[in-house]
Amino acid sequence: xxxxxxxxxxxxxxxxxxxxxxxxxxxxxxxxxxxxxxxxxxxxxxxxxxxxxxxxxxxxxxxxxxxxxxxxxxxxxxxxxxxxxxxxxxxxxxxxxxxxxxxxxxxxxxxxxxxxxxxxxxxxxxxxxxxxxxxxxxxxxxxxxxxxxxxxxxxxxxxxxxxxxxxxxxxxxxxxxxxxxxxxxxxxxxxxxxxxxxxxxxxxxxxxxxxxxxxxxxxxxxxxxxxxxxxxxxxxxxxxxxxxxxxxxxxxx
Numbered sequence: 001x002x003x004x005x006x007x008x009x010x011x012x013x014x015x016x017x018x019x020x021x022x023x024x025x026x027x028x029x030x031x032x033x034x035x036x037x038x039x040x041x042x043x044x045x046x047x048x049x050x051x052x053x054x055x056x057x058x059x060x061x062x063x064x065x066x067x068x069x070x071x072x073x074x075x076x077x078x079x080x081x082x083x084x085x086x087x088x089x090x091x092x093x094x095x096x097x098x099x100x101x102x103x104x105x106x107x108x109x110x111x112x113x114x115x116x117x118x119x120x121x122x123x124x125x126x127x128x129x130x131x132x133x134x135x136x137x138x139x140x141x142x143x144x145x146x147x148x149x150x151x152x153x154x155x156x157x158x159x160x161x162x163x164x165x166x167x168x169x170x171x172x173x174x175x176x177x178x179x180x181x182x183x184x185x186x187x188x189x190x191x192x193x194x195x196x197x198x199x200x201x202x203x204x205x206x207x208x209x210x211x212x213x214x215x216x217x218x219x220x221x222x223x224x225x226x227x228x229x230x231x232x233x234x235x236x237x238x239x240x241x242x243x244x245x246x247x248x249x250x251x252x253x
Contacts, residue, residue, distance in 0.1 A: 001048065002093075002094060002114065003051075003093070003096070005085040005089070005096070005097045006038055006039075006051065006052070006054065006100055007078055007098065007099055007100055008056075008100035009056060009078065009081045010100070011056075014237070015235075023100075024100045024101045024235060025053070025100035029103050029241075030245065034235075035100070038100070038102070039066040041106050041107055042107075045110040045111050047110065048110075050068075050089060051068060052070050052072055052088055053071045054074045054085045057074075072084055072088040079170075082167055083167050086164045092164050092165050094163050095162055096160075097160045097162060098158070099158035099159070101158065102158045102232070104233045104244060104248075105230050105231065106230060108228065109226065109228035109231050112226060113228075114161070117161045123222040124162070124166050124220050125163070125166070125170070125219055125220070126161040127156070127222075127223055128157030128160075129154040129156055129223055129225055130154060130231055131225065132144070132146050132152070132155065133152075134227050134228070134229050135155060135229045138229040138230075139233060142233060142243060143240075145183075149204050149206060149209070150204065155232050158232060169218075169219070170217055173216060209223065
């Protein structure tokens with residue numbers, strides 16, 4: 001069993017015009033808040049013990065939380081918020097972190113990710129990537145950021161499993177990775193010149209990226225390939241909102 005954290009500290013000003021709020025998890029899609037979709041996915045997985053929502057102060061009243069969800073105040077950035085949520089949970093075990101903008105998430109995707117993480121019990125940080133062909137198959141109109149590697153072409157997911165005991169150690173490096181997570185070239189530059197060359201020549205492998213990241217973080221990491229596009233179907237712009245609203249209205253979840 002895992003404790004889970006829904007990271008909802010950021011604001012999306014453009015969202016206010018279409019949803020009446022600039023806090024993504026509180027935006028309603030098909031008459032239901034994104035927070036409710038996420039809570040259902042986590043609880044339906046049968047693998048989650050506690051759920052902590054990390055949101056801006058005053059964003060949501062305690063009585064407005066879904067059943068079984070606790071809340072702590074988000075900090076100025078995601079890594080610091082992650083630490084605060086882990087402290088609030090009092091956990092020293094592996095935590096599941098979920099971003100607040102993936103309403104298509106469902107229990108099967110959660111369980112698939114956790115199963116694949118558990119296949120490598122010696123790692124302390126786990127991050128999902130999704131093949132482009134899976135996203136194109138399930139959400140052909142979605143516009144994603146992809147990186148082409150030897151193993152295939154991938155986009156990043158919006159979940160992580162992290163050993164709570166290493167969060168303080170990884171805070172500074174986590175900020176660097178988070179800042180570059182949707183800029184594959186910038187991420188490769190941070191990893192080193194050799195990675196830039198391999199990236200440009202499409203000779204970089206997932207294993208090489210995983211190994212180099214582990215060296216920089218000084219932590220054992222694992223890149224997990226998920227075959228569920230929903231793990232990466234986030235809402236970053238109005239086009240994403242309209243696309244997923246259409247899927248949900250059509251009964252996509």
